Amino acid sequence: MNKPAMPGGAVTAVGARRAAAIVAPKSLTQQISDHIRSEIIHDNIKPGEWIREKALTDQFGISRTPLREALQILATQGLIEIIPNRGAVVAALSDDEIRHLLQVYVRLDVFAAELACDQATQQDDEAIRRHLETMAEAYRVSDRYAYFDANQAFHLAIAAASHNPVLIEMHAQLNLRLYRTRYLGVLQAENWAKAFNEHEPIAQAFLDRNGPLLARLVSEHLGFAWRMVSPDAVDRTEAKPADLARSA
Numbered sequence: 001m002n003k004p005a006m007p008g009g010a011v012t013a014v015g016a017r018r019a020a021a022i023v024a025p026k027s028l029t030q031q032i033s034d035h036i037r038s039e040i041i042h043d044n045i046k047p048g049e050w051i052r053e054k055a056l057t058d059q060f061g062i063s064r065t066p067l068r069e070a071l072q073i074l075a076t077q078g079l080i081e082i083i084p085n086r087g088a089v090v091a092a093l094s095d096d097e098i099r100h101l102l103q104v105y106v107r108l109d110v111f112a113a114e115l116a117c118d119q120a121t122q123q124d125d126e127a128i129r130r131h132l133e134t135m136a137e138a139y140r141v142s143d144r145y146a147y148f149d150a151n152q153a154f155h156l157a158i159a160a161a162s163h164n165p166v167l168i169e170m171h172a173q174l175n176l177r178l179y180r181t182r183y184l185g186v187l188q189a190e191n192w193a194k195a196f197n198e199h200e201p202i203a204q205a206f207l208d209r210n211g212p213l214l215a216r217l218v219s220e221h222l223g224f225a226w227r228m229v230s231p232d233a234v235d236r237t238e239a240k241p242a243d244l245a246r247s248a
Contacts, residue, residue, distance in 0.1 A: 047092035115162035
């Protein structure tokens with residue numbers, strides 16, 4: 001005797017299709033752009049260096065078409081500049097350009113923190129706790145690469161908890177352009193302990209839904225990135241992201 005179909009069968013099928021879509025492999029163009037982006041933000045291809053197109057086409061066994069599509073994506077993200085008839089070069093940001101990016105980024109971080117305290121869900125709380133635990137373990141074993149991945153996930157999770165898609169997109173784009181700067185800061189051992197110790201109070205303010213405190217803590221935390229870029233900025237009040245946020 002045949003068993004009757006389970007009532008949830010249709011829902012299960014839909015869920016399976018959605019899961020398949022989520023884990024669907026990335027396109028070739030996405031894979032190439034991800035690879036080059038990783039090389040740039042981890043400082044393996046430095047600012048001012050040319051992207052070696054021939055080496056990449058040989059490495060991936062591809063034509064120039066998907067490579068150039070990938071380079072267009074990276075140019076849109078501000079990570080490279082495409083020079084007509086010459087190729088693509090990694091964007092080299094001056095201290096002033098980084099400062100300008102940080103001025104906007106810190107305001108987005110503050111705004112995201114304030115919204116997150118109104119909009120965050122239990123799932124957002126779990127994400128923050130998980131990323132903080134991963135950071136703590138990476139710090140304990142001195143794995144800076146794993147630490148920085150968790151660090152980025154932690155800060156992006158606060159922005160995601162705002163549940164404002166426009167803010168999340170703008171925050172992610174600026175984060176990409178500042179990624180290398182913040183990554184290099186983490187590699188400096190003398191700054192690492194201070195930066196790590198700032199995360200637990202940030203997480204607690206988030207979990208307590210203390211918007212004013214969270215906004216202040218995340219803005220002060222970004223001063224770490226600016227101090228790494230320009231150490232003498234510590235004595236220049238106008239250059240501190242926390243002060244820029246308070247004046248907004």
